[in-house]
Amino acid sequence: MTITYELENALYLNITNRCTNNCSFCVRNSQEGLSQGVNLWLKREPTVEEVVTDIQKWDIDRYQEFVFCGYGEPMIRTYDIIEICTRLKTAYSLPIRINTNGHANLICGRDITPQLTGVVDAVSISMNAKNSKEYQQLCRSQYGERAYAAMLDFATKCKKHIPRVRLSIVDVMAKDDIQACRKIAGEIGVDLKVRHFVNHN
Secondary structure: OOOEEEEOOEEEEOOOOOOOOOOOOOHHHOOOOOOOOOOOOOOOOOOHHHHHHHHOOOOHHHOOEEEEOEOEOHHHHHHHHHHHHHHHHHHOOOOEEEEEOOOHHHHHOOOOHHHHOOOOOEEEEEOOOOOHHHHHHHHOOOOOOHHHHHHHHHHHHHOOOOOEEEEEEEOOOOHHHHHHHHHHHHHHOOEEEEEOOOOOO
16 A cells, blocks of 8 residues: 655645545545546555655655645644654654645544644645635535635644645635635734646546
């Protein structure tokens, strides 16, 4: 099974297939998937030790960052991520980014952002919509419409502990909706990344 994989200039870590969302546009529902030619479906979740060992097979000097991103929400394994990041920080000088839906505090039942201090360098949070109703229609979260507010709250809290925090949306949204998202990001005080949507279906 694929625990780590290359994409552009980063080494990606695929640690779970579980997710708190069931997004209608999710890349894992397409035939091509996230990384062409790489099967990111896991037979089981790798242990922390297996993740660290798998990383060691790569020439780390070739990469610019580690990224937690695969066919699932990595922060479902928040405490394992913290352990993995701590070990990576000891062994390597690469920055660490987490691509997330921003539900970690809902998953853990408390604010976990202080524990990310010093071990996570960047977090990219999928915003996906300008309000909770539209977010739930697109993302179909197990937490219902409260997921959207929790995601924005997570972004706000991350700002206190992580150097680079950004929200992200895809460019299929209407221009007015993109501007609305940009305004929300500005009010929180984080960057907004508009990603190009590629339809693989």
